[in-house]
Amino acid sequence: MLRVAVVGSGPSGVYTAQALVQQSLVPDVRVDVLDRLPCPYGLVRYGVAPDHEKIKSLQNTLRAVLEDERIGFVGNVEVGAHGLTPARLLRLYHAVVYCVGAAKDRRLGLPGEDLPGSFSATDFVSWYSAHPDAAGSGFTLGARSAVVIGVGNVAVDVTRILARGAAELRPTDVPHEALGALAGSRVREVHMVGRRGPSRAKFTTKELRELGTLPDASVGVEPADLALDPGYADPSGLPAVGRRNVDVVRGWAEAGEDSARARSIRLRFFLRPVELLAENGRVAAVRFERTAPDDAGGVHGTGTYEEIEAQLVLRAVGYRGVPLEGLPFDAARGTVPHLAGRVLRNGSPSAGEYVAGWIKRGPTGVIGTNRPCAKETVASILADAPALAARPLPDEPLDVLRDSGLCPVEWPGWLAIEEAEDALGRSLGRRSVKIADWAGLLGAAGVGMAPQLPAA
Known part of the structure; x- marks a missing residue:
């Protein structure tokens, strides 16, 4: 038997587990998918916006994999905390695959970034997605004007949620506290601002178009911004996505804003933030420098500045991997150094340690990109399998974890959480509503918090 631990139950982790059990070279493989949360699915549960139900339905695909009898879900187990080091975990499994994503948002590094009212988009997404780490975040949404810095899909998501009416979100699983705050917003x-033009923005066309479908919000663009973009004037040389995005923006520019709508979304381009300005100790505006295209596909500053009023600022400029104590880490790339998924320690492959997903390649690609990434790593594991499987292991790794004081949440515990969320939704006259705090989740699963393990 080859016994493998996959750390992380998002798409990259589940696809890795699936590839391991579907291959035919090793007839007897057992995979435990570990997660520090008591709930599976990673960013599909805690990152996909609640109104994106088609994407969230990917949970059904991930569920089918985790229900395979050769795969076990083990939640409420955090590697790198409570004394469960990578070295200790490797003594329980022949191979360990780290699929821990890129959990930290990128900072702007600007004066005023830490003013009250300035947040990362990650924090806002975690709040409306009911991530237990975000319990008590306290987004009151008393601002009149918000600035979202970034022009990727996360920026589009938070812009859309800010501009969408609470009545439209009530049928979703958004936590009740967040729904109440959005109702009182x-x-x-909402100004969504990027330093480049629409032809080079990172959002996908489907997500961009959705901004124009909100019943209570209009979309406006600045003709002066668009005039700076060579790809806007002549999109014939752009990639397909760029051409489609330009077409969408052009349609909004030609239609103009609808002043009768309750809210407005303003897309701004060729503006680079340089400072967050304060009033009465809170953020009150963002100062931007006008940029212009250069000959290398980037932009340069022009020395012209503009301020946009904002009592709420959300930065959505990307993610970074974070180091896991006991694993090597490339701080410049925000990834674990590897060779075809094999973790490298001092330049050489570390027997039994692997990576997949964003911690392997950086925060790039879409959910489906994780499939070929996982398959590459699994091919490396299978090539190493004869040597890996020769190492003796304890009979049951979960027994070792429990004897050490940890409180794993297995699949029946997760099903109990689902039942509790269904019951919560019924009590509120809604569909299933997420439980938004650690105590509630672990209570529903019937376990407690993990104590600190003794040193290895």
């Missing part, structure tokens, strides 16, 4: 203007 005073936000009337």
Whole structure:
């Protein structure tokens, strides 16, 4: 038997587990998918916006994999904490695959970035997605004007949620506290701002178009911004996505804003943030420098500045991997150094240690990109399998974890959480509603918090 631990139950982790059990070279493989949360699915549960139900339905595909009898879900187990080091975990499994994603948002590094009212988009997404780490975050949404810095899909998501009416979110699984805050939101203007033009923005066309379908919000663009983009004037040389995005923006520019709508979304381009400005100790505006295209596909500053009023600022400029104590880490790339998924220690492959997903390649690609990434890593594991499987292991790794004081949440515990969320939704006259705090999740699963393990 080859016994493998996959750390992380998002798409990259589940696809890795699936590839391991579907291959035919090693007839007897057992995979435990570990997660520090008591709930599976990673960013599909805690990152996909609640109104994106088609994407969230990917949970059904991931569920089918985790229900395979050769795969076990083990939640509420955090590697790198409570004394469960990578070295200790490797003594329980022949191979360990780290699929821990890129959990930290990128900072702007600007004066005023830490003012009250300035947040990462990651924090906002975690709040409306009911991530237990975000319990008590306290987004009151008393701002009149919000600025979202970034022009990728995360920026589009948070812009859309800010501009969408609470009645439209009530049928989703958004936590009840967040729904109440969104219902009381005073936000009337949302500015989504990027330093490049629409032809080079990172959002996908489907997500961009959705901004124009909100019943209570209009979309406006600045003709002066668009005039700076060579790809806007002549999109014939752009990639297909760029051409489609330009077409969408062009349609909004030609239609103009609808002043009768309750909220407005304003797309701004060729503006680079340089400072967050304060009033009465809170963020009150963002100062931007006008940029212009250069000859290398980037932009340069022009020395012209503009301020946009904002009592709420959300930065959505990307993610970074974070180091896991006991694993090597490339701080410049925000990834674990590897060779075809094999973790490299001092330049040489570390027997039994692997990576897949964002911690392997960086925060790039879409959910489906994780499939070929996982398959590459699994091919390396299978090539190493004869040597790996020769190492003796304890009879049952979960017994070792429990004897050490940990409180794993297995699949029946997760099903109990689902039942509790269904019951919560019924009590509120809604569909299933997420439980948004650690105590509630672990209570529903019937376990407690993990104590600190003794040193290895």
